[in-house]
Amino acid sequence: MSQVDVSTIRSVPAVAIRPPEPADRDAFIAAMKASAELHRPWLTPPVTVPEYDAWLTRAGRTDFDASLAVRPEDGAIVGYFNVSQIIRGPLQSAFLGYGGVAEWSGAGYMTAALRLVLERAFTDLSLHRLEANIQPGNATSIALVERCGFIREGFSERYLKIGGHWRDHARFAIRAEQWQAWRS
Numbered sequence: 001m002s003q004v005d006v007s008t009i010r011s012v013p014a015v016a017i018r019p020p021e022p023a024d025r026d027a028f029i030a031a032m033k034a035s036a037e038l039h040r041p042w043l044t045p046p047v048t049v050p051e052y053d054a055w056l057t058r059a060g061r062t063d064f065d066a067s068l069a070v071r072p073e074d075g076a077i078v079g080y081f082n083v084s085q086i087i088r089g090p091l092q093s094a095f096l097g098y099g100g101v102a103e104w105s106g107a108g109y110m111t112a113a114l115r116l117v118l119e120r121a122f123t124d125l126s127l128h129r130l131e132a133n134i135q136p137g138n139a140t141s142i143a144l145v146e147r148c149g150f151i152r153e154g155f156s157e158r159y160l161k162i163g164g165h166w167r168d169h170a171r172f173a174i175r176a177e178q179w180q181a182w183r184s
Helices: 022-034 049-059 109-122 139-147 176-183
Strands: 016-018 064-070 077-087 093-100 129-134 151-162 165-175
Touching (some): 022 049, 049 064, 109 176, 139 165, 165 176
Parallel strands (some): 093 129
Antiparallel strands (some): 064 077, 077 093
16 A cells, blocks of 8 residues: 655635625725735726626626625635526526635635535536636636636637737636536
8 A cells, every 4th residue: 555645735724715795895896996906917807896786786687696705703704705697597507707815816716615515506506608708818717717727718819808908818618527526
């Protein structure tokens, strides 16, 4: 019997996901402002009261599911996720968006939280497919979705306008049956 090198075993941090609430506004905005360098130029999260309130309004729609990733021990926000443009009928598909909090970057919280988001997407939301479009230079984000079972499907030039500029994106997706096989 071979011995396992315990120094290579990485524990998964405890994380929970939950819907955002009005009471989260100040903590969320502060976390996103403190994470501006982490996000630039990849995304533009809500960083003002009107932007946060608009996000909460979208989160109340049937085609949008928002989650905060939080540390259970202290409630600290470690990131957020959007499952947006949920299309029902024969497609049962949506788009994934997310952003981490710089203070917790590299600690494994976003990986653990994305796994919970995928479980919600393929069980509670009954989706068949979830797509993540990521700018090619965002190696950290690409590594996150690949760790969670997403497959690269293609490339879209000038796909999404972020920070006032049309940006190229690599297209990743995971289907319910891939998720089932991946988590087994």
